[in-house]
Amino acid sequence: MKPKTVGRSDGGLAVFPPVDTCGLLADSIILTLDGERRVADLNVGDRVITRDSGTAVLRGIARHRLRTAAVRIMAGTLGHTRPERDVTLPAGQLLLVRDWRAKALFGDTQALVPATRLVDGEFVTLEAAQEMTLFSFDFAAPHILYVDGLELASNADMRLDARAA
Numbered sequence: 001m002k003p004k005t006v007g008r009s010d011g012g013l014a015v016f017p018p019v020d021t022c023g024l025l026a027d028s029i030i031l032t033l034d035g036e037r038r039v040a041d042l043n044v045g046d047r048v049i050t051r052d053s054g055t056a057v058l059r060g061i062a063r064h065r066l067r068t069a070a071v072r073i074m075a076g077t078l079g080h081t082r083p084e085r086d087v088t089l090p091a092g093q094l095l096l097v098r099d100w101r102a103k104a105l106f107g108d109t110q111a112l113v114p115a116t117r118l119v120d121g122e123f124v125t126l127e128a129a130q131e132m133t134l135f136s137f138d139f140a141a142p143h144i145l146y147v148d149g150l151e152l153a154s155n156a157d158m159r160l161d162a163r164a165a
Contacts, residue, residue, distance in 0.1 A: 021066065021068040021069075021090040021091065021092045021093075021134070022090060022092050022093045022094060022134075022136065022153070022155060023064060023090055023093065023132075023134025023135055023136045024039045024093075024134065024135050024136075024137075024147055024152070025039065025088065025089075025132065025133070025134065025135075026038065026039055026040035026133055026135065027039070027040070028087070028147050028148050029084075029147065029148050030042065030048060030145060030146065030147050031048070031049040031145075031146035031147075032046055032047060032048050032049060033046075033047040033048075033049065033055060034046070034047075039135050039147070040135065042058060042061060042135075042137075043058070043061075044058055044059065044060060044061060045057065045058060046058045048137075048139075048143075048145060049145075049146055050143040050144055050145060050146075050154075051096070051143070051144035051145075051146065051151055052143055052144050053141075053143060056139045056140070056141075056143050056154075057139070057140070058137055058138070058139065059138045059139060059140065060137070060138030061135060061136075061137060061138070062135070062136045062137075062138070063133065063134070063135055064133070064134050064135075064136070065131065065132070065133045065134075066131070066132060066134065067129050067130065067131050067132075068090050068091060068092075068129055068130070068132060069090070069091040069116075069126065069127065069128070069129050070088050070089065070090060070091060070126075070127040070128075070129075070130055070132065071088070071089050071090075071091050071093075071115035071116055071118070071119060071124060071125070071126055071127065072086065072087070072088050072124070072125050072127050073086070073087045073088075073089070073115070073118070073123070073124050073150075074086055074123045074124070075087075077123040077124060078097070078099070078101075078118075078150065079099060081149050082149045082150060083148045083149040083150050084148055084149035085148065085149075087148045087150065088127065089115045089152075090115070090132060090134060091114065091115055091116045091126065092114045092115070092116070093114065093115045093152060093153070094112050094113065094114055094115075094152065094153035095112070095113060095114075095115055095118065095150055095151065095152055095153070096110060096111075096112050096144050096151035096152070096153070097110060097111050097112075097113060097118070098110040098151070101118070105117070112153060136154075136155060137154050137155075139154055142154050142155050
């Protein structure tokens with residue numbers, strides 16, 4: 001009897017396990033008070049523009065190299081210039097959705113959801129696990145950041161109160 005690999009030649013799983021990996025890729029463009037900057041170029045003390053508080057001072061930066069599933073979002077898929085270019089995110093990265101998708105998919109005016117929840121197989125696709133160098137940021141509190149034209153959560157522990165944002 002063959003193992004349950006659904007006939008995959010490499011013997012790997014056909015279904016990805018649940019993921020909760022968050023972080024930003026080094027080449028992602030983030031909005032700061034000094035203008036648009038690459039995530040890899042940020043330093044402790046830089047002021048990042050946020051949706052929820054205006055600005056936030058970066059208190060710490062962690063860099064992780066790991067293998068994780070990824071989601072690819074084609075340019076313009078989530079609105080005019082949202083994202084501004086094709087973007088790859090770790091599958092568990094939280095995005096703030098504030099358009100018709102929030103109402104249609106999640107029953108609210110806005111929703112903070114992992115990238116995998118937006119996969120449609122055409123414009124938002126699930127990619128195989130890949131090596132990624134991810135940056136995570138430490139602020140005094142969780143924030144929504146402007147990255148590549150998307151609104152992304154600064155960490156995985158963030159919870160969104162729809163009335164506050």
